[in-house]
Amino acid sequence: MDERVQKLLEFDKVKQIAGKYAVSDLAKKLLLDLKPASDEQIVKRMQRETTEGVILLKAGMNLPVDELPDIRKSIKRASIGGILSPGELLSIAAIMRASRLIKKAWYDKALTDCKVVESVIEKIHVFTSLEEKISKIILSEEEISDDASPRLLSLRKEKKILLQRAKEKLEFYVNSPHYQKFLQEPIITVRNGRYVIPVKQEFRNSIPGVVHDQSASGLTIYVEPMPVLQINNEIRRLEIEENKEIERILKELTAKIAQNSEYLEETFEAVIRLDFILAKAKFSIEIKGVEPEFNTRGYISIKKGRHPLLKGEVVPIDIYLGNEFTILVITGPNTGGKTVSLKTVGLFALMAQSGFHLPCEEGTEMSVFTNVFADIGDEQSIEQSLSTFSAHMKNIKEIVDRADSKSLVLLDELGAGTDPTEGAALAMAILDYFLKIGARVIATTHYSELKAFAYSRDGMENASVEFDLETLSPTYRLSIGVPGKSNAFEIARRLGLKREIIDAGRNFLKVEDIRMEDLLQEIELERKRIRQEREELEKIKEGLFNKLTELEKEREKLRKNEEKMIEKAREKAKDIIEKARKEAEKVFEKLKELEAQDTKQIRDKIAEEVRKTLKKAREDYGTEEVPLIKTAKKKIISGPLHPGDRVMVESLNQEGYVVSLDEKGKIAQVQIGAMRINLPVESLVKIEEEKNDKKEVTYSLLAMEKTKEISKEIDIRGLTLEEALLKVEKYLDDASLAGLPNAVIIHGKGTGVLRKGIHDMLRTRKDIKSFRPGNMNEGGLGVTVVEFL
Known part of the structure; x- marks a missing residue:
């Protein structure tokens, strides 16, 4: 689309604001270079991308870093055999860390309705091992860790010892009363990478050694004493070896980067894309934006739209175009908001087709246009010696040549800048042409002739911006279906212009003009009354809706309480039955113990207890039978x-x-x-x-x-004590019921926790005659042999 129009509608400012939310410079550049698309599927995907970004942000997922360095050149250099610097490796490690944290956050959130973002996340790879290795070896852009390799650690330890020896020898000169008189200052310093002492020029032969430098004044020379010379030479040799080892380490790390170059490039591009998506999403949240619906039939319906660049309290506009009419003529006073309405529609079209959410209400619908044209503002060109009218006509000529049925055309003050009669006639002809080719047009004007023209043509409609005569200020509300009134005489009267002049002015008006103005005034009053009634009805409707919502909530609450009460009653009934079962089981346990005694009286008594227990369960739970x-x-x-x-x-x-x-x-x-x-x-x-x-x-x-089914042994190795106890209890019940004389529990030796827990449980069972550890041929301490009664 036309770059001039994008700038005219201030789309570049919108992109700059959105760019501030990007972490990386590359994502910011992607936003600044963003162009409106004219393919419906591409537009919908771009919009969905932003919507999913908002979902991510609201779910608490954001970029886990404050900086995303550009590592593309470093990856390329590694691929062609170059050696990366510590700083470059740290930058790559930073991207690796970001990718790892992004991947983890994505899986933690488990968002299933973000398919577009998911396709981006799938291209992000994790390099945990390499990331840890770089972070461990590279401490800063200037420092390599001593632990980077055993060789480096050894060289640095040896170097440290030699440095200490060199300092001790130099301290001898610095602290010696004999040598102090030869020194400019009693300090140790470094020149050309070697440790030296500052000696006065006149005593240069008093301390034998090598001169490495002298002061600017020439009064001081820096001498490396002979006893330190050999140590410094050895230190220098170690430093050379150290640098070779560091170069080897960096070369090794670079080779690892080269091996993973393709994955790193794909990961970096995906991370930048995610940064771009989240920047759009943050901008959407900032402007309270929504994803609009889309069509290709040229229909626009903006609900409570707000220009994103306006500050303070912005009066939203409702505007629609493209179904019953394709051309909308907006009239009204200056500073009434006509141009803002025009720009809002145009900017919304550019934003929507670039994937930005719109600051409006849900239900807003936009069409996908192949082009957006605009002629807005005073474009008088001094350089080209063009008048305001000529400049406008030049733009309109280009629009007429290029526009088609899939174009959106915005014309501000159409026909202005020339003779009103001719200007109005030309404006009508231009609108009539756009009506014939099917373009969607919004035009602003002061001409009364255009109001009547819009009334007379099917496919055209009038609109106006309101003006409050009480406060002499615009309300910025847009009303479709009603043309605007100039209010010139009324404003002049309220500002105090002499009545005789106002009356004289009215006399100069044509009868048709007076009737038109009166009709417009009546329409305006009627429209205000209807709007007030509609607002009152909306309030009543909202009140009724709120009451219905409250009643529905109350009904749902009662239903849930009823369900809870029923569930509670069921649970209580189950508890009663379970209690009866347990009591009956205890009675039969007693019966089993007393069987050997064959005491009829005791048996009859226990049987009576069973009957009473079952009878009580039936009484507590109605007529339901509770058999053991x-x-x-x-x-x-x-x-x-x-x-x-x-x-x-x-x-x-x-x-x-x-x-x-x-x-x-x-x-x-x-x-x-x-x-x-x-x-x-x-x-x-x-x-x-x-x-x-x-x-x-x-x-x-x-x-x-x-x-038939029960095994004579059970293996519980590998289970927790709690799991083992449950499994063994069930096994012993089945084995006892089956009449097995003995059984083997295999628990293993281990720490002895399972064995001790099993033995403690066996002591509490009344159907166990005895238990013992297994013999050597049975498994020793790893098993327990149980004998049943």
């Missing part, structure tokens, strides 16, 4: 009992099977799970399972299944 163990569907059968028959022990509400009968057939030994109990035959009911496709597993069958 699920049983399959049964039917009662008649006939005498025989070993192997399945029976129901009614007093215990438990199922078992007959193991044996006494000689008289009155006492039966019944197997209930892992327990055997002697019970009277009359207390037993013979039962038979019904044939069913989905049989429920009884306790006895479960025991038999467990016997």
